[in-house]
Amino acid sequence: MKRGLSAPRGLWLIALPTVAIVIVPVLAVFWRTDWSSFLTSISNETSRTALVLSLRTSLVATSLALVFGTPVAWLLANRDFKFKSLVRAFCVLPMVLPPVVGGVALLFAFGRRGVVGARLDEWFGIQLAFTETAAIMAQFFVAAPFFILVMEAAFDQVDRRIVGAARTFGAGPWRTFVTVTLGLVRPSLLAALVLTWARALGEFGATIAFAGNTAGRTQTVPLAVYSQLESGGDDALALSTLMMIVAVSVLIALRGRWVSALRRGGQ
């Protein structure tokens, strides 16, 4: 017998399915991957184009989340304003919305006949739907809430006295924000960026609805996987393996930091 306080008997057994349903498919993908043709599969024309497109769009979407999401998170954490809970609810809505529904909503807003899209087309000749910009917007829509949520928690954890001290020693609001607040939340900021990027990279539903699935233009890696799977091509598994490797690398890099970031702002 092990010494120490005992846990409820049999708890391990009940916990097993949860762990198994995640681990088994991950292992299956690695198990079935044909490693001898792995590199050729992910470097053929279609895969390579999809990879480059995915990398580019996800990095742009993440940068947009950084630039436009940071002020939202700071305001939610630091200022009281009218309809604050409503604003927060809308900001995280995409997290609980089926992504494909988000894509449909984007289409009806910014599509060629959309509420805003029709005006954009009429006045400026701008068409967003089914372009690379649409893929970026879809990724931003789905991934930015993760950024905002983590960063709001992080800003909320920053000691107001420390920010106040910076002000009294002569730093204005902007300088205090950049040199003190951002410095203090840096670990959370990195976690938020990686998490947001990973979510953007994996975006599927909103992209296919709003940006379509055009090879070379809007076909990101998840869409390429789907197309390959539909047409019975061999590259689906290799691309899935690659995405899996990226996801696992992200988790290893963060070492659970985003979980603590979500819980207590990662300070």
Next chain:
Amino acid sequence: MSLEINCHLRRGKFNLEVHLTVAPGAVLAISGENGSGKTSTLDMIAGLLACTSGKISLNGKVFDDSTTSQFVQPELRGVATVFQGGGLFGHLTVEKNVIFGRGAAYRNTPRFDSAIEQFNLAELLSRKPSTLSGGQRQRVALARAFLAPSEVLLLDEPTTSLDATSRDEVRSAMKTFFETYNGVVVLVSHDDAEIDELATNVARITILRGENTTAVLHD
């Protein structure tokens, strides 16, 4: 020529009434029970909190005046602060903490050297605050306040939560600091021995409890 405060702060059912005049060179100690408004008083002087009504001025310069809607931002008030726990920037080294803001102009000057020497920080310059003891952190906070030019020095329970040895160390560092300081010093403290040793004047917050709580601070 002095710091003059005649103001009222209202927060829900809590009212704080402050009437103080502190002359340069004086060390005013404020004492009172927890939650009575000592820190809020400092925050109003520093500009981290606006008075609900009334006026705060330093040597004739208005900091805050509810009748004219004047409010000078904290970075323009020339106030130095030492908070409980130090209020240090955790992501910066001791050296960068000390030269933060107005102090940056004195990097590599005799004034910087004397700050480091006076608060005994030479060994700690490249360390991060999280690796310091409570007493060391307060010495860094004091050096930061010493280096940045200021006309008002605010200290919020600088020795609370320190062990006896660190408390003595920080207290003697404050004493040396105050001796050469030309501005107004306001020290919030719970500790009667500390007040006896450092303060030239004492103001105690009295609390009147009723449906609304009113705390009054008078000199």
